[in-house]
Amino acid sequence: MRRKIVAGNWKMNGSKDLAEKLVGYVRSESESLDNGVEVVIIPPAIYVRDVVEQAADTLAVGVQNVGQWQSGAFTGEISAEMVKDQGCTFALVGHSERRQIFGESDDMVAAKVERLVSCGLTAVVCVGETLEEREAGRAEAVVAAQVKHGLASVAADQWSRIVVAYEPVWAIGTGKTATAEDAQTMHASIRKVLAGIGAPAESISLLYGGSVKADNAAALFAEPDIDGGLIGGASLKDKDFVSICRSMPAGT
Numbered sequence: 001m002r003r004k005i006v007a008g009n010w011k012m013n014g015s016k017d018l019a020e021k022l023v024g025y026v027r028s029e030s031e032s033l034d035n036g037v038e039v040v041i042i043p044p045a046i047y048v049r050d051v052v053e054q055a056a057d058t059l060a061v062g063v064q065n066v067g068q069w070q071s072g073a074f075t076g077e078i079s080a081e082m083v084k085d086q087g088c089t090f091a092l093v094g095h096s097e098r099r100q101i102f103g104e105s106d107d108m109v110a111a112k113v114e115r116l117v118s119c120g121l122t123a124v125v126c127v128g129e130t131l132e133e134r135e136a137g138r139a140e141a142v143v144a145a146q147v148k149h150g151l152a153s154v155a156a157d158q159w160s161r162i163v164v165a166y167e168p169v170w171a172i173g174t175g176k177t178a179t180a181e182d183a184q185t186m187h188a189s190i191r192k193v194l195a196g197i198g199a200p201a202e203s204i205s206l207l208y209g210g211s212v213k214a215d216n217a218a219a220l221f222a223e224p225d226i227d228g229g230l231i232g233g234a235s236l237k238d239k240d241f242v243s244i245c246r247s248m249p250a251g252t
């Protein structure tokens with residue numbers, strides 16, 4: 001059975017107050033979740049400790065980015081080891097905002113994935129095409145290349161620490177969600193690519209992200225190759241986020 005995951009990526013939003021109130025609420029509500037979903041909070045790194053304390057071993061905590069090096073003179077960066085040291089178990093890698101705004105390349109993504117999995121953290125590797133690429137009929141090819149390149153250095157015994165998040169760039173923060181059918185088609189294609197590179201494709205969780213809300217999560221999560229969601233805006237609203245966590249069907 002694949003891990004079912006709902007992760008809230010706060011991006012550069014939130015505060016110490018939100019870390020206390022929202023995480024406290026999500027933690028208490030998640031105690032009654034009976035669908036086996038792993039709930040992950042991914043705040044800005046500066047709030048990781050506050051969130052870890054609130055999460056109290058009930059929720060998992062992650063970071064939005066790590067440096068690709070082990071340690072050294074890299075001002076402003078944090079390492080996978082530090083992330084683990086602070087109680088995180090997850091990290092995003094290659095989010096489209098990092099690729100587009102900060103010039104993160106597939107090589108950097110691969111190096112970060114290597115650092116994370118060798119520290120025992122779960123790397124959520126984000127992939128997705130732009131609107132232009134989709135309209136040119138290149139969506140599957142673009143995503144396949146990102147998957148292959150980003151996961152090039154994963155060793156045979158490290159696949160259990162890999163999660164792939166499909167986030168079409170045109171659906172992020174725009175209110176435009178991929179239809180459940182389109183998302184399913186891409187997820188099935190990603191699973192084929194994973195099998196093609198020798199990964200245990202059937203056991204790797206694939207998350208969908210891009211304008212997931214309380215009212216569309218259930219349709220997305222009902223698809224056979226969608227194992228959860230990576231939630232942006234709606235993860236900052238306590239009731240909406242919990243409602244998305246509850247939308248995961250039990251026993252799939």
Ligand code: 13P
Nearest residue numbers: 009172173210211232233
């Ligand atoms: P939205 O849910 O705000 O569209 O953001 C998606 C996302 O980028 C999560 O990483």
